[in-house]
Amino acid sequence: MNKSILVHRLENGLTLLAEPMGWLESAAFSLVTPAGYAWDPADQLGLANLTCEMLQRGCGERTSRQFVDDLERRGVDWSSSISHAHTNFGGALLAENLPTALSIFADLVRRPHLPEDQFDDARQVCLQEVRAVEDDLYTRVIQELRRRQYPDPFGRARQGTKESLSAMSLDDVRGFFERYFQPDGAILSVAGKIDWNALRTTVEDLFGDWVPQPVSAWVETPAARGHEHIAHSSAQTHIGIAYDSVPYAHPDYFLARAAVGVLSDGMSSRFFTEVRENRGLSYAVWASNASTQNYGAVICYAGTGADRAQQTLDVMVAELVKLRDGIRHDELQRVKVRIKSGLVMQQESSPARAASNAGDWYYLGRVQTLDEVEQIIDALTVDQINAYLAANPPQNFTIVTLGQDALALPSQ
Numbered sequence: 428m429n430k431s432i433l434v435h436r437l438e439n440g441l442t443l444l445a446e447p448m449g450w451l452e453s454a455a456f457s458l459v460t461p462a463g464y465a466w467d468p469a470d471q472l473g474l475a476n477l478t479c480e481m482l483q484r485g486c487g488e489r490t491s492r493q494f495v496d497d498l499e500r501r502g503v504d505w506s507s508s509i510s511h512a513h514t515n516f517g518g519a520l521l522a523e524n525l526p527t528a529l530s531i532f533a534d535l536v537r538r539p540h541l542p543e544d545q546f547d548d549a550r551q552v553c554l555q556e557v558r559a560v561e562d563d564l565y566t567r568v569i570q571e572l573r574r575r576q577y578p579d580p581f582g583r584a585r586q587g588t589k590e591s592l593s594a595m596s597l598d599d600v601r602g603f604f605e606r607y608f609q610p611d612g613a614i615l616s617v618a619g620k621i622d623w624n625a626l627r628t629t630v631e632d633l634f635g636d637w638v639p640q641p642v643s644a645w646v647e648t649p650a651a652r653g654h655e656h657i658a659h660s661s662a663q664t665h666i667g668i669a670y671d672s673v674p675y676a677h678p679d680y681f682l683a684r685a686a687v688g689v690l691s692d693g694m695s696s697r698f699f700t701e702v703r704e705n706r707g708l709s710y711a712v713w714a715s716n717a718s719t720q721n722y723g724a725v726i727c728y729a730g731t732g733a734d735r736a737q738q739t740l741d742v743m744v745a746e747l748v749k750l751r752d753g754i755r756h757d758e759l760q761r762v763k764v765r766i767k768s769g770l771v772m773q774q775e776s777s778p779a780r781a782a783s784n785a786g787d788w789y790y791l792g793r794v795q796t797l798d799e800v801e802q803i804i805d806a807l808t809v810d811q812i813n814a815y816l817a818a819n820p821p822q823n824f825t826i827v828t829l830g831q832d833a834l835a836l837p838s839q
Contacts, residue, residue: 432784432794435627439639440611443630444784444794446618448777454619455519455777457785458532462607463512464587465580465645471595473553473587478603479507479514480549481541487534491545494531503528509585511719512789514608519778522620526629529615533633536608546597554593556586564665564829565730567657572667572726572827573717575651581719582650611639616785619777654826656833664736664830666729668743670821672716674723675790681803682815683716687725688762689754690714690746695761697746702729708739720790725821733831744824744837751820753813766804770797 433445464475484491498505498518505518505528516532560566574582615630672683691698691714702712714727727747731739773779774797787794828834 432796433623434794435630437610437631437635439635439637441613441615441634441637442788443627444614444616444788445621445623445626446780446784447621447623448619448780451619451777452522453519453777454522454525454617454621455517455781456525456529457515457517457614457616457781458536459513459515459614459616459785459789460536460608461512461612461642462514462603463510464583464585465511466603466607466642467580467583467587470591471587471599472583472591473557473585474591474595474599474603475514476509476556476585476587477549477553477592477595478600479509480552481546481600482535482539482604483507484542484545484549485540487531487538489531489534491542494535497531498528501527511581511583517778517782525617525626529629530633537637539604541597541601541604543597546600550592550595553586554589557589557592560584560586564659564661564663565728568665568667568827568829569726569728571655571657572669572825575653575655575827576669576724576726576825577719577722578650579648580645581722606640607642609640609642610634610637612642614785614788616781616788618780618784652823652825654836655828657827657829658833659829659831661830662733664731664733664739664828664834666731666736666740666743667827668727668747669724669825670747670823672723672725673819674721675718676720677723679815679819680723681807682812683723683725683819684766685759685762685807685812686750686754686816687714687716688765689758690750692762692765697750698727698743701746702739702742706738706742708735708742712743718790736828736830736832737834740826740828740834741837744839747821747824748839751816753816754809756809759807759809759812763804763807767801770801773797
């Protein structure tokens with residue numbers, strides 16, 4: 428696996444990361460700006476998401492239509508997303524078109540038009556996202572679970588609310604852009620066929636005179652936790668369970684990751700075997716680690732029929748409690764193979780490497796190579812994981828259900 432991670436930090440605080448993958452003819456980039464929804468004012472939830480939508484409606488010398496056309500002519504497969512900490516733009520393309528694509532996205536994050544005549548259209552796009560969540564019962568459960576599990580602002584939904592979006596103005600968007608889209612804390616991660624010296628010069632030319640500014644710290648309020656039932660007339664019931672874990676930067680993260688893998692990775696995992704295969708209770712069941720910089724959690728989900736919902740919840744909690752007693756050697760070996768298989772596939776994907784490297788830099792302040800992660804996984808032992816589970820047992824569950832009837836809470 429490739430061990431070369433190149434790093435260049437600009438004087439204004441932007442960090443350039445590059446992972447050469449010389450066997451490819453393509454390249455991918457992830458441009459991470461420190462403008463996430465955690466900075467939405469409490470009465471303007473969804474402002475970061477609306478700002479992201481407006482940024483893509485013309486920038487530099489390009490109109491909204493020209494922006495899209497220029498990317499498509501160069502074969503850029505691009506995307507945008509919002510997390511609690513960042514607004515992210517990514518793309519994959521032929522390596523020869525990388526400098527032009529980076530120049531377009533430099534315009535987007537530095538010189539957007541934010542056109543007044545498209546503000547209402549952009550707001551309608553964001554309102555449609557809110558309405559889509561109302562109809563997506565799975566997403567509603569996961570969003571409410573995260574809201575209860577994490578301290579505010581980390582558990583917020585990026586979409587905001589109808590009320591907050593309807594009250595926003597273009598001046599609000601401009602203010603958010605001017606305050607939070609800046610280089611200090613931004614990351615540009617590139618992977619694929621790369622000429623490092625040329626890339627570094629291009630990035631200095633495009634971003635070097637971007638002026639940094641101070642950003643205030645997040646103001647946290649305690650997590651709600653507890654339990655909630657969302658009444659909804661449906662033949663289906665959606666179940667979400669969360670509990671505390673360690674964040675990605677914690678030394679024990681991969682112990683926690685392996686334990687959750689025993690619970691949920693693949694068709695031999697405990698959740699799949701006990702909830703779906705042996706008992707036929709659920710059409711979907713899983714668990715996953717989730718992390719911010721300072722908070723870790725395990726998020727669990729099951730979708731089931733209303734007549735089987737109580738038993739599904741009972742079995743899920745029973746399996747979580749059982750995990751406290753430890754895992755077996757054969758379970759760990761299965762998880763190791765699955766994680767390492769994922770690493771091999773990630774090695775073949777420049778978009779995956781660009782995004783992963785940016786995430787590592789944000790959470791760890793450095794990039795873990797695939798070799799390093801593989802060595803960590805190989806070194807995991809049953810005794811280490813069982814000691815971790817004994818010291819950090821799944822407990823104090825946050826539970827959210829959505830369906831026709833409220834469920835009885837099982838003992839923990």
